[in-house]
Amino acid sequence: MYKMIVCDMDETLLDNQAKISKKNEQAIKAFTAQGGHFVLNTGRSFLSVQDNLKQLGLIDKPNQYVIAYNGGAIVENRANQILTVNQMPFETVKQIFDYAVKRNVTVHIYAVQGLYMWRPSDQELHYIKQRVADFDILTSSNIDGLKQQPLVKILYQADDPAFRKELSQAVAALLPDELTITFSSNRYVEFNPAGIDKGTATLQLAKQLRVKPSEIMAIGDNSNDLAMLNAAGLGVSVQNGTAAVKQAAGYVTQATNNESGVAEALEKFALS
CATH class of the missing domain: 3.40.50.1000 (HAD superfamily/HAD-like)
Known part of the structure; x- marks a missing residue:
């Protein structure tokens, strides 16, 4: 049983x-x-x-x-x-976020008790509002204000599966052996600390x-x-x-x- x-x-x-x-x-x-x-x-x-x-x-x-x-x-x-x-080091989150800024990719950053999004599309906002009641939109590409929060995950949202794969490979090369990388909902590539x-x-x-x-x-x-x-x-x-x-x-x-x-x-x- x-x-x-x-x-x-x-x-x-x-x-x-x-x-x-x-x-x-x-x-x-x-x-x-x-x-x-x-x-x-x-x-x-x-x-x-x-x-x-x-x-x-x-x-x-x-x-x-x-x-x-x-x-x-x-x-x-x-x-x-x-x-x-199972916390993610801030510097790791920052490197992943900064790479997304360069590629103009939508980002979600998860703290233990908060969700922060950068440049979500209208379609992404509609999807999220069906599932999440409370979140904040980042208005700056500087995320140092999150440094004191326990961060646990960061993800990219991209509709094109080939682009998601390209992004996952690029971040894996940027931070070798530091991440667990997965895909979900046919829209996200997600990053957690290695082994988590x-x-x-x-x-x-x-x-x-x-x-x-x-x-x-x-x-x-x-x-x-x-x-x-x-x-x-x-x-x-x-x-x-x-x-x-x-x-x-x-x-x-x-x-x-x-x-x-x-x-x-x-x-x-x-x-x-």
Whole structure:
């Protein structure tokens, strides 16, 4: 029996309108009623998922958790207690940001309790406002004002997949061996400190809860989910997952994120 489920949000748990279906909600509530830990494991801030936690009956709950920022932080839902921060050095963030300025690329910088964006397009703002309630727009290309904040992740937004790949290769060459680089939502290339990802944070939390890797199910759709699928006893891809995620998964749902693929996985493997 699986004791812990870690689940991606965008394009996995959420449908294309950024909503959790009733079927997914009911399956998750049934799993937690059995005593299971259902952990949102997302690239986003834990502050941006509070409405989702409320819908799932997990808001402010002790012994229930969120992994945020692709493993940058582990947070207990009760009073949003930050248990673990896997911080990114400011100078690393600054070098990645400065390169984006040269290339005129949209940037998101994540602090533990804040999101800062530089030059988002109208389309990107629309996408973000569906998912994030609070953020700041940087009006300067000097980010020294963020130096005292605990920063955990930085990403670039670009619509063209070839350009995203080019950017990832350029930053990898700029900062060799310093980064974990992943892709998500068919729009982002994301940068975390080397060795920090959704999988390492999953295992950090599991160790705290005395849950074995074999007792973990992970559900995702994109490359930033691969590490958690590989860390778990069972990795699941929703039907709309990328080819690499489907190949890595032990099970691929018949349903997409728009058809309650998460509920399918829970009903098949996790519910009594």
